[in-house]
Amino acid sequence: MRVIILGAGGLGSLFGGRLAQQGADVTLVARQAHVDAINANGLRISGVKGDATITNITAISSADQAEGDFDYLILGVKSKDTAATIASASCLKGRIKTACSFQNNTTKEDDLSDWLGAEHVIGFATIEAAMLAGPGHAEHTFVLPISTYFGELDGTITPRVQAIVDICNAAEIGTKAMTNIKQVMWEKITQIANAAGWSVSALAGNNSLFMGEGMMVKEGAEHYVQYARELISVYKALGYSPQNFFAPVSRLKELDSGEFEEAVDTVIQIGAGMQKSGFKGRTSMHEDIVRGKKTEVEETIGPFVHKARELGIDIPTVDAVYRITKVLDYYLD
Numbered sequence: 001m002r003v004i005i006l007g008a009g010g011l012g013s014l015f016g017g018r019l020a021q022q023g024a025d026v027t028l029v030a031r032q033a034h035v036d037a038i039n040a041n042g043l044r045i046s047g048v049k050g051d052a053t054i055t056n057i058t059a060i061s062s063a064d065q066a067e068g069d070f071d072y073l074i075l076g077v078k079s080k081d082t083a084a085t086i087a088s089a090s091c092l093k094g095r096i097k098t099a100c101s102f103q104n105n106t107t108k109e110d111d112l113s114d115w116l117g118a119e120h121v122i123g124f125a126t127i128e129a130a131m132l133a134g135p136g137h138a139e140h141t142f143v144l145p146i147s148t149y150f151g152e153l154d155g156t157i158t159p160r161v162q163a164i165v166d167i168c169n170a171a172e173i174g175t176k177a178m179t180n181i182k183q184v185m186w187e188k189i190t191q192i193a194n195a196a197g198w199s200v201s202a203l204a205g206n207n208s209l210f211m212g213e214g215m216m217v218k219e220g221a222e223h224y225v226q227y228a229r230e231l232i233s234v235y236k237a238l239g240y241s242p243q244n245f246f247a248p249v250s251r252l253k254e255l256d257s258g259e260f261e262e263a264v265d266t267v268i269q270i271g272a273g274m275q276k277s278g279f280k281g282r283t284s285m286h287e288d289i290v291r292g293k294k295t296e297v298e299e300t301i302g303p304f305v306h307k308a309r310e311l312g313i314d315i316p317t318v319d320a321v322y323r324i325t326k327v328l329d330y331y332l333d
Helices: 010-021 032-041 079-088 108-116 159-170 181-203 211-215 218-237 252-256 260-277 284-290 302-311 316-330
Strands: 002-006 025-029 043-047 052-054 058-060 070-075 096-101 123-126 129-134 137-142 148-151 175-177
Touching: 002 010, 010 025, 010 043, 010 052, 010 129, 010 137, 010 159, 025 032, 032 058, 043 129, 070 108, 070 159, 079 108, 096 108, 096 123, 096 159, 123 181, 148 159, 148 181, 159 175, 181 211, 181 218, 181 252, 181 284, 181 302, 181 316, 211 218, 211 260, 218 252, 218 260, 218 302, 218 316, 252 260, 284 316, 302 316
Parallel strands: 002 025, 002 070, 025 058, 043 137, 070 096, 148 175
Antiparallel strands: 043 052, 123 148, 129 137
């Protein structure tokens, strides 16, 4: 199996390194400093599943340095960089059998289909997390029993889907093939939008605060539940119902059902558990604001705002979170 990861940051390096450990021929397209460090000393992966250095991996700084054909391409750049990245990788057209994307948006499959042809694209969703700790070093920061899903966009499971599922499982990335991959991807974006928008709107005024600290406050938990229920109302209007695909961190079913105060108590308990365990976490959107970087508010929360307007669904809390985040984003680089 030959795999190329276009835009190999922390998550792309984690997946690429783990697949290389299972014998895949992996090429990472990454920034020059990361490439130089990997080529000099191998790719180091540390974190929740131990420490390893992978040397049987190719690292290059531009797609035109890639050689041969590839069974899978995984797109790993930020959504705002998609157009420029695809344009710079035109040399790969005709050399990719199957493509998918790490990105948190609702257009990634369409973007890949427009570039390579719809027959080359499969659905993919993961909540596995990693960050670059430094050039040549990816830190694996989050894992679930089942964190990753693949499936054909027409609702089937084909040999190419099963093959990448099998190698991911061999690499100890809990993975399933799904006939309803479109629902999985929408549930993921619902969960991501929930945590990201709440974190920014509730905590961004104090850079020392983390998720658990805000969720423990009753008003913070109330905001979390109200915002979540409005997002879920859009998700359900698409014909889906919450399934908690990313359990145990996913609590969409619990947030959507029962009395409001019961859901608030659930959020408070989650926050208290984070505090007790010493977990210090923020969403990537919150981290972008802390670091002064442009967010993916349009790609993450925007789909719910626009879909609600299209369907005539009233989501005042989501609208407010979207507007607040857009203001903050306007002044970021």
